[in-house]
Amino acid sequence: MNKSQKSMIALLGVLLVFFGFVIIRIGFAKPASTVKIAKIPAGEYDPAVWGKFYPLEYESYKKNATMALSPTGYGGSMKVQKSEQMPEINTNFKGMPFSVDYTEDRGHVYAMEDIKETKRIGPKSPGACITCKTPYLEKFYQESGWGYTKIPLTQLMDQVPSHGSISCANCHDPETMDLRVINPAFIEAMDRKGVDVSKASRQDMRSYVCGQCHAEYFFEPNTVRVVFPWDKGMKAGDMYAYYAEKPGGFVQDWQHPDSKTAMLKTQHPDFETWSTGTHGKAGVACADCHMPYMRQDGQKYSSHLMTSPLTNLDAACGTCHTQGSAWLMDQVKTTQDYTFEVLHTAGQNVAHAHEAIKKASEVPAVNQIELANARELVRKAQWYWDFVAAENSMGFHNPDQSLNTAAQASEFARQAIESANRAAGINLF
Template identity: 90%
Template sequence: MNKSQKSMIALLGVLLVFFGFVITRIGIAKPASTVKIAKIPAGEYDPAVWGKFYPLQYESYKKNSIMEPSPTGYGGSLKVQKSDMMPEIKTNFKGNPFSVDYTEDRGHVYALEDIKETKRIGPKSPGACITCKTPYLEKLVQETGWGYAKLPFSQVMDTIPSHGYISCANCHDPENMNLRVINPAFIEAMDRKGVDVTKASREDMRSYVCGQCHAEYFFEPNTSRVVFPWDKGSKPSDIYAYYLDKPLGFVQDWQHPDSKAAMLKAQHPDFETWSTGTHGKAGVACADCHMPYERKDGQKYSSHTMTSPLKNLDAACGTCHTQGSAWLMDQVKTTQDYTFEVLHTAGQNVTRAHEAIKKASEIPNVNQDELANARELVRKAQWYWDFVAAESSMGFHNPDQSLNSAAQASEFARQAIEAANRAAGINLL
C-alpha cells in the first residue's frame, strides 16, 4: 500500500466518524421546528395561560398593543377619527352613530376597551355587538344560542372579564391547536353557500378564522341575530341585490335625516373584498400576508402580530415577490393613493346627492316618483362608496373592484342628483 492510498483511507475514516456523529445526533435530537402541543382546558380564554405553552406566538401576539401609523398613511392602529381624512363621513352618516365616532381600528387586544369607549354604543345597543370582540362568544353561544344577541349590551359585557379580548381561543381549538371558527354567523352563512366549515382544509381555515369577523353583516330585526349577507355572492352588487329583497325583514340600518333615504352601513367587508381579488382567487390566505412565518432559536412559527404586511415586507411579501421592498412599498402606496383619490371624490358626490334630494323634498308639488328614485340612487351610491371606505386595505385587497366600486358610487350619485332635479323641476345643484 503506497502513501497515497494510506492517506485516502485515513481521510475516509475521518469522514465516516464525522458523518456517523451527525447522523446519530439527527436521530436522537428533536427537530427544533417541532412545537409540542399542549392540551389547554376547554373554556380557558386567558391568552396569558396559552402563552405559557406557546411563548413565541404569545410574545408576538402582545405586540398587537403597539399603536402606530400605517407606512402608507392609510389605516394604521392609532385611534384617530376617519373623518379627519374624509370629512364627508360626517354628512353621509348623518343620523347614524358613525357620524359621531368612527375611529381607526386598533389591535385585537383593544377590542373590549374600544367598544366600551366608543360613542356608537348606547343603552339600546344589543348584546350582538359583542359577537366579534371576544372568545367568550363560544361560552355565550353554548349557554344561550343566539339568545345573548337580544340582551342589553351592558348586561352581556358585564360577563366578560378584562382578559376577554380577541385572542387565541377565537381561532384555535384548545385541545389540539387546530384552527376553528366560533362565530355562528360565519358558520351559518357558509352553510347556506354549501360549505361545511368543520371539513375545511387547513389552508382555507387560515382565511376563515379571519373572515369570521372581518366581514359585512346586519342584525336580524327583533332577534338581533348576526347575519352575513352572502347568499347571492360577495361582490358589492351581489350584496346590494340581497338587501333589496329585504332579507328576514331587514330594510335599513337607519334613515338619513336630510335625504330621508333608507341607508345601509357597510361593516369592514375585508373577507368579501379579498376573496374576489387577485390574492384571494390565487389561494393566498389572509395569514400568509398578515401572519407570516418567522424563526427564533431554530423554531418556525406564525407571527401572531396581526398587522399590515408593509411592516414586515420581506417575510410577508418577499416569499412570492422578489422585486425588493422598495418596489413592493411603491406598488401598495400607488394603489392606495389612486383608490383614495377616486373614493374621496365619490364620497363628496354622495354628500351633494343628499343635499340635492333634501332641497327637492322641500319644494311644493315635487314629483314623488322621481324623488323616490333619487333616494334609491343615493342609497346605492353610498353603499358602493362605503363598501370601499369601510374596508381595511384602501383598495389593495382588490384594486380593480375597489376602483370600479368607487367610480360607480360617483355615477350613482350623479344620477341621484339628476333625479332630484327632475323631481323638483329645476336644477338644484
C-alpha cells in the same frame, strides 16, 4: 507517485476530514425544537394560560398592543377619526353614530376596551354587538343560543374579564389546536353557500378564522340575530340586491335626516373583497400575509402579530414576490393612492347628492316619483362608496374591483343629483 497524484490524495483527505466532521455534527446536534400539543381546558379564554405552552406565538400576540400609523398613510392601528382623512363621512353618516365616532381599528387586544369606550354604543345596544369582540362568544352561545344577541350589551360586557378581548380561543380548539370558527353567523352563511366549515382544509381555515369577523353583517329585526348577506354573492352589487329583498324584514340601518333616505351601513367587508381578488382566487390565505411564518431558535411558528403585511414585507410578501421591499411598498402605496383618490371623490359626490335631494324635497309640488328615484340612487351610491371605504385594505385586497366599485358610486351619485334636479324642475346642484 507523481505530483498530481499526491495533490489528489491530499484533496481527498481534506474532503474526508471535512465531511466526517459534518456527519458527526449532525449526529450529535440537538434537533430543532418541536411544539408539543398542550390540552388546554375547554372554556379557558385567557391568552396568558395558552402562552405558557406556546410562548413564541404568545409573545408575538402581545405585540398587537403596539399602535402605529400605516407606512402608506391608510389604515394603521392608531385610534384616529377616519373623518380627518375623509370629511364627507360626517355628512354621509349624519343621523347615526358613525358620524360621531368612527375611529381606525386598533389591535385585537383592544377589542373589548374599544367597544366600551366608543360613542357608538349606548344603554340600548344589544348583545349582538359583542359577537366579534371576544372568545367568550362561545360561552354566551352555548348558554343561550342566538338569545345572547337580545341580552343588553352592558350585561354581557360585565361577564368578560380584562383578558377577554380577541385571542387564541377565537381561532383554535383548546384541545387539538386545530383552527376553528366560533361565530355562528359565519358558519350559517357558509352553510347556505354549500360549505361545511367543519370539513374545510387547513389552508381554507387560515382565512375562515379571519372571515368570521372581518365581514359585512346586519342584525335581523326582532331576533337581533347576526346575519352575513352572502346569499347572492360577495360583491357590492350582489349584497345590495340581497338587501333589496328586505331579508328577515330588514329595511335600513337608519334614515338620513337630510335626504330622508333609508340607508345601509357597510361593516368592514375584508373577507368578501379578498375572496374575489387575485390572492383569494389563487388560494393565498389571510394568514399567509397577515400572520407570516417566522423562525426562532430553529422553531418555525406563525406570527400572531395580526397586522399589515407592510410591517414585515420580507416575511409576508417576499416568499412569493422577489422584487424587494422597496418595489413591494411602492406597489401597495400606488394602489392605495389611486383607490383613495377615486373613493374620496365618490364620497364627496354622495354628500352632494344628499344635499341636492334635501333641497329638492323642499320645493313645492316636487315630483315625488323622481324624488323617490333620487333617494334610491343615493342609497345605492353610498352603499358602493362605503363598501370600499369600510374595507381595511384601501383597495389592495382587490384593486380592480375596488376602483370599479368606487367609480360606480360616483356615477350613482351623479344620477341621484340629476334625478333630484328633475324632481325640483330646476338645477339645485
